[in-house]
Amino acid sequence: MTEPQTLRSDARRNRDQIVAAAKTLFAERGADVPMEEIARRAGVGVGTLYRRFPDREALVREVARESLAVLLTHANRAQADGGQGWESFLRVLENLPDLWFTLRSTVLSPAIRTVILDDPRAFATAQELLSVINGLVRAGQQAGTLRPDVDTGDIVILITLVISGLRASAGALPDTVHARMLALTLDGLRTGSGSTLPGKPLTPDPMDPLR
Structure with a gap:
């Protein structure tokens, strides 16, 4: 039971980090910021970003x-x-x-x-x-x-x-x-x-x- 809960917690943290990074970058430079840069600012891989947000x-x-x-x-x-x-x-x-x-x-x-x-x-x-x-x-x-x-x-x-x-x-x-x-x-x-x-x-x- 502990491992699935940990995975859910990690997934939620990744999601929050991605949204926070995107919010800041969109505010600074608009919504055309490269997805790779958003992932880098969030501290996650590009694959993780696209698993959470397909586009x-x-x-x-x-x-x-x-x-x-x-x-x-x-x-x-x-x-x-x-x-x-x-x-x-x-x-x-x-x-x-x-x-x-x-x-x-x-x-x-x-x-x-x-x-x-x-x-x-x-x-x-x-x-x-x-x-x-x-x-x-x-x-x-x-x-x-x-x-x-x-x-x-x-x-x-x-x-x-x-x-x-x-x-x-x-x-x-x-x-x-x-x-x-x-x-x-x-x-x-x-x-x-x-x-x-x-x-x-x-x-x-x-x-x-x-x-």
Whole structure:
């Protein structure tokens, strides 16, 4: 009885290592990273990777499912912060591969969007996540901490662009610079920033690839 249980434990550990490595590499470089490199980062053989995930789409699907589920968990916890929930949500997630993978996939990667759209489980989680984030935005505005002339679409695109730039400059700039840029971004979303935004607030609909 002990040996099969050990094998199951090893298989689960290999699976978790592969998904974690893929999540980080996809977040950094997109979903076209060679499978061999993912296996190497995970510390497993290529054969082990393909036994767990027979093709790239299967791996992308699993990473999407897990990343969306992690984000949903953090978003639900942030609701307890009331009007500050939207800001605490962004601060907590700024350095998580789950956040960058999800933003990159839903805003910048048509290939990953297609995988999410075609997977009922990932799609349902994404829709629930969007609903919770919408609630955090509304709570922040009702509390007077989030400027009233923005919507969820503005925030998603803004954070995507900021984190994209920060990751692109990783290693070239001190960590304090990254922290300053994020702080400036959040300050621009607060009530009383003093500037008038051109155009209308971006609702999720025009940029939401899951509709």
